[in-house]
Amino acid sequence: MTTPQLPALLHPLVRAFLDDRRSVADAVNRYGTPCHLLFPQVYLDNLRRLRSTAARHHLETRIFYAHKVNHSRALLATAHHAGIGVDTSSAPELAAARGVGVSADDIEVTGPKGRRLLREIAGTGVTVNVDNPWELGELIALADPAAPIQVLLRLSGPAGGSSVSRFGIAPADVPAQLRFLAQHRDRITLRGFAFHLDSGEIADRVRAVGDTLAWIESAYAVGLAPTIVDIGGGLRQVFTADADRFDHYTLALRESLAGRGEPMSWGTNTFGYHRAGNRVSGIPVFHKYANTTTATTMLDELLSAPLPAHGGRPLAQVLRDNLLQLWCEPGKALLDHAGITVAAVEFVKSAADGTILVTVDISRDTVTPADQEMMLDPILLPGPGASRGDGPVGVYICGHLCLERDLISNHKVWLPYLPEPGDLLVFANTGAYHMDLSAARAAMHPLPPKLAVDYHDDRFRICPDAEYTTPTGRS
Numbered sequence: 279m280t281t282p283q284l285p286a287l288l289h290p291l292v293r294a295f296l297d298d299r300r301s302v303a304d305a306v307n308r309y310g311t312p313c314h315l316l317f318p319q320v321y322l323d324n325l326r327r328l329r330s331t332a333a334r335h336h337l338e339t340r341i342f343y344a345h346k347v348n349h350s351r352a353l354l355a356t357a358h359h360a361g362i363g364v365d366t367s368s369a370p371e372l373a374a375a376r377g378v379g380v381s382a383d384d385i386e387v388t389g390p391k392g393r394r395l396l397r398e399i400a401g402t403g404v405t406v407n408v409d410n411p412w413e414l415g416e417l418i419a420l421a422d423p424a425a426p427i428q429v430l431l432r433l434s435g436p437a438g439g440s441s442v443s444r445f446g447i448a449p450a451d452v453p454a455q456l457r458f459l460a461q462h463r464d465r466i467t468l469r470g471f472a473f474h475l476d477s478g479e480i481a482d483r484v485r486a487v488g489d490t491l492a493w494i495e496s497a498y499a500v501g502l503a504p505t506i507v508d509i510g511g512g513l514r515q516v517f518t519a520d521a522d523r524f525d526h527y528t529l530a531l532r533e534s535l536a537g538r539g540e541p542m543s544w545g546t547n548t549f550g551y552h553r554a555g556n557r558v559s560g561i562p563v564f565h566k567y568a569n570t571t572t573a574t575t576m577l578d579e580l581l582s583a584p585l586p587a588h589g590g591r592p593l594a595q596v597l598r599d600n601l602l603q604l605w606c607e608p609g610k611a612l613l614d615h616a617g618i619t620v621a622a623v624e625f626v627k628s629a630a631d632g633t634i635l636v637t638v639d640i641s642r643d644t645v646t647p648a649d650q651e652m653m654l655d656p657i658l659l660p661g662p663g664a665s666r667g668d669g670p671v672g673v674y675i676c677g678h679l680c681l682e683r684d685l686i687s688n689h690k691v692w693l694p695y696l697p698e699p700g701d702l703l704v705f706a707n708t709g710a711y712h713m714d715l716s717a718a719r720a721a722m723h724p725l726p727p728k729l730a731v732d733y734h735d736d737r738f739r740i741c742p743d744a745e746y747t748t749p750t751g752r753s
């Protein structure tokens with residue numbers, strides 16, 4: 279019987295890089311482990327696919343890269359060079375975007391904003407994605423009629439969202455904001471409406487667009503002329519290379535939590551499953567790893583979806599017929615497969631109960647938020663001169679912090695053989711929200727360096743992320 283596995287989907291370029299032992303050795307020799315590697319060419323591939331999906335629907339579309347998914351300067355420069363805008367959600371992100379040459383026209387400022395940030399952006403020409411009535415009041419007070427502030431109104435989790443969102447303007451408050459905007463149209467320009475849903479359900483987004491179109495009508499009625507529907511981000515990533523094996527693994531995991539078969543979880547972890555007697559149910563914390571719908575399929579389905587309130591016409595056609603522009607703010611969809619993290623094995627030991635523990639030179643926080651669980655088998659690359667091959671071995675992977683909870687995998691991982699100190703473990707698809715969102719400097723460990731990898735003239739070239747220049751030399 280084969281062991282339960284969670285094979286990671288890899289972009290062919292990343293696969294080729296990992297297969298080219300000299301390039302991996304070069305990165306590790308020059309920059310050490312651990313390190314994060316980013317592949318701007320994979321990012322561009324993702325962008326190309328999203329663009330061609332939008333183009334098939336003949337829709338005027340603008341893409342804003344949601345910078346918060348990764349601090350990388352190389353990817354920011356790549357986004358700018360490719361001609362898309364940037365969605366920034368803090369003063370440092372805004373400064374980073376300006377730093378690579380993004381003009382105000384191509385910048386959106388979203389997220390929670392305090393008075394300091396609002397003062398900084400008033401009059402700069404960026405488009406402000408307004409979160410709440412207080413913010414709109416502040417902006418109107420700050421605005422100079424000689425340079426009106428451009429805004430989108432962010433709608434709070436329109437009908438369909440199962441839980442109340444902390445973001446956006448509640449539907450009951452929108453009419454007053456529209457009247458307010460109409461009164462102050464000399465100082466502030468309503469460009470359109472925005473939403474951003476975490477949901478992976480197309481139906482939720484279709485409903486949200488329907489609601490947005492109704493608010494556009496309300497805006498027309500008070501004399502405003504919005505032209506933009508901003509659907510936010512939330513387009514999904516595909517992590518698994520084999521959905522059947524993924525299901526097989528999670529089934530075995532549930533069986534083990536129910537007390538049947540080999541133990542597969544460390545300590546008392548249940549991954550969000552509920553255990554009642556010998557039944558294990560619920561949605562696990564790692565459900566994103568099960569997704570098999572690509573970002574382009576999601577976008578395509580959304581743009582093709584019939585809108586009931588518009589005679590069942592497809593969404594893209596309704597936008598076109600109403601001369602509306604589509605904006606979107608993908609984050610993780612652009613980073614999908616564009617980042618990996620390389621760690622080295624420090625040592626291997628047995629716990630008191632015989633469990634095999636493999637300790638590596640990163641902490642859990644380096645590759646995944648603490649409350650999630652990375653359900654992809656790391657790729658084991660043997661160190662120099664090693665001969666390996668005792669067959670698969672089930673282990674838990676431990677981080678390097680002196681904390682009981684610092685395990686990279688709380689689920690059992692079957693590696694092809696027992697690793698040794700100096701072997702490398704590569705964690706796939708860590709580019710979005712994994713390598714930065716919770717990067718810890720606990721125990722005074724430094725942050726892993728971030729490197730950019732390009733393939734040209736038949737070889738991989740690696741440089742520090744901050745020094746990356748886009749192919750024509752403009753950065």
Ligand SMILES: *Cc1c(COP(=O)(O)O)cnc(C)c1O
Nearest residue numbers: 344388474511512607608609610
């Ligand atoms: C985080 C965020 C995004 C990006 O979300 P993804 O799920 O990574 O695509 C887009 N828009 C807003 C307003 C956000 O907060």
